Amino acid sequence: MADFDFNVVWSSLPFLWEGLQLSLWLTFLSIIGGIVLGTLLALARLSGIAPLALLAATYVNLLRSVPLILVIFWFFFLVPLVIGRPIGSFYSALIAFVMFEAAYYSEIMRAGIQSVRKGQVHAGQSTGLGYWQIQRYIVLPQAFRNMIPILVTQGIILFQDTSLVFVVSLRDFMTASSIVARTEGRLVEMYLFAAVVYFIICFSGSMLVRSLKNRMAT
Amino acid sequence: MDYNWNWSVLLEEQYLDWLISGFGWTIAVALSAWCIAIVIGALVGVGRTVPNRLISTLCTAYVELFRNIPLLVQMFIWYFAVPEMVPEDMGRWMKRDMPNPEFVTAVVALGLYTASRIAEQVRAGIETVPPGLSAAGKAHGLSLSQIYRYILLPISFRLIVPPLTSEFLTVFKNSSLALTIGLLELTAQSQQIAEYTFQGFEAFTAATVIYVCIALLATVIMILLEKYTRIPGYVGKEG
Numbered sequence: 001m002a003d004f005d006f007n008v009v010w011s012s013l014p015f016l017w018e019g020l021q022l023s024l025w026l027t028f029l030s031i032i033g034g035i036v037l038g039t040l041l042a043l044a045r046l047s048g049i050a051p052l053a054l055l056a057a058t059y060v061n062l063l064r065s066v067p068l069i070l071v072i073f074w075f076f077f078l079v080p081l082v083i084g085r086p087i088g089s090f091y092s093a094l095i096a097f098v099m100f101e102a103a104y105y106s107e108i109m110r111a112g113i114q115s116v117r118k119g120q121v122h123a124g125q126s127t128g129l130g131y132w133q134i135q136r137y138i139v140l141p142q143a144f145r146n147m148i149p150i151l152v153t154q155g156i157i158l159f160q161d162t163s164l165v166f167v168v169s170l171r172d173f174m175t176a177s178s179i180v181a182r183t184e185g186r187l188v189e190m191y192l193f194a195a196v197v198y199f200i201i202c203f204s205g206s207m208l209v210r211s212l213k214n215r216m217a218t
Numbered sequence: 219m220d221y222n223w224n225w226s227v228l229l230e231e232q233y234l235d236w237l238i239s240g241f242g243w244t245i246a247v248a249l250s251a252w253c254i255a256i257v258i259g260a261l262v263g264v265g266r267t268v269p270n271r272l273i274s275t276l277c278t279a280y281v282e283l284f285r286n287i288p289l290l291v292q293m294f295i296w297y298f299a300v301p302e303m304v305p306e307d308m309g310r311w312m313k314r315d316m317p318n319p320e321f322v323t324a325v326v327a328l329g330l331y332t333a334s335r336i337a338e339q340v341r342a343g344i345e346t347v348p349p350g351l352s353a354a355g356k357a358h359g360l361s362l363s364q365i366y367r368y369i370l371l372p373i374s375f376r377l378i379v380p381p382l383t384s385e386f387l388t389v390f391k392n393s394s395l396a397l398t399i400g401l402l403e404l405t406a407q408s409q410q411i412a413e414y415t416f417q418g419f420e421a422f423t424a425a426t427v428i429y430v431c432i433a434l435l436a437t438v439i440m441i442l443l444e445k446y447t448r449i450p451g452y453v454g455k456e457g
Binding site: 062065066067069081167187189195202203 | 220221286287289302376391397408412432433
């Protein structure tokens with residue numbers, strides 16, 4: 001271990017911090033987008049309208065059977081083609097993550113919606129609420145609440161997944177670490193440092209999940 | 219949208235070869251990693267449940283460590299950092315003489331990572347077995363290892379087959395990360411075809427269809443396995 005020089009971490013901190021901010025920002029926006037789209041997909045699957053449910057189920061199962069890297073490649077290829085001009089790799093990556101994670105969030109939300117007892121829906125119907133009112137005021141708030149720990153866990157997985165933007169050279173924390181590693185010739189130090197940073201963030205996240213679970217159980 | 223369709227590009231000999239070879243590497247990495255993951259995952263998962271503080275702490279540490287670091291970072295550490303950190307002779311061997319370094323590294327990284335996820339399933343499976351069963355074993359005078367051997371493991375391994383199905387699918391998907399250390403598996407090959415021919419749509423569709431077929435096939439296998447291993451009349455906690 002004698003010839004390892006961890007000063008390289010210190011001197012490149014501002015650069016790495018910029019990367020980490022991009023990772024966190026991408027994670028945050030993808031969680032929001034993924035939950036919104038995922039909830040819509042879950043509602044479509046449970047809507048009882050056969051073609052809609054089939055379409056949503058096909059989407060979810062298709063996205064869940066291909067690797068995220070392939071999805072990233074797909075959207076980096078498709079998005080500029082559909083929009084007609086390049087929109088920058090951050091937004092292409094964001095679209096890819098929202099579309100991909102929505103498939104996973106929709107499964108969580110589907111379980112969440114099904115965990116709300118039928119009587120609640122019937123109570124809403126008998127007081128004269130419409131479908132959207134029942135979803136908005138009765139079902140979804142409870143579904144979210146029941147699923148908070150799993151939603152956070154999925155958020156941690158999503159944060160780890162954002163490291164894969166490395167394959168399209170978007171400068172997140174992972175790509176930034178790798179750039180420093182290569183230019184400074186300090187591969188060992190930089191990748192170990194990246195591992196420590198990811199570990200601290202994700203481990204804190206799973207501690208949070210544990211305490212949320214305990215609080216909800218009581 | 220302005221795009222020139224040309225599906226026949228997939229059948230040109232060179233590109234078809236690339237797809238087939240990519241498919242082969244994907245299967246090879248995934249299945250080899252799965253073997254490592256099952257063995258180590260079972261050991262670590264059992265280790266977390268044994269009444270021995272040292273062993274269970276070590277096994278918990280293993281799971282937390284491998285689960286909370288992105289697979290990509292782990293892949294890079296195994297590929298770039300580990301050869302520098304081991305004794306010099308071994309490092310030189312890993313860098314120069316080890317056959318198929320990308321493949322071996324990808325299998326080790328993916329295998330150990332997946333093991334941490336399987337360990338969680340194994341632990342959950344063991345904890346789902348009603349405590350009365352192992353108490354009954356104890357009352358019969360069985361030793362701890364006999365209780366594991368004859369009561370806990372046979373039941374819990376059959377209980378965790380359904381959750382293992384999704385892990386089995388995940389290992390195929392995660393094998394795509396091998397491309398980051400230069401292994402030309404399926405995803406990498408499709409990207410390469412897209413770059414060479416500018417037929418991204420066709421290339422990525424081919425890869426997608428192959429992944430979906432793998433997922434369908436793996437699901438069918440696991441459903442058959444589930445039928446075969448289900449414990450008749452047994453209702454676990456999750457019932």
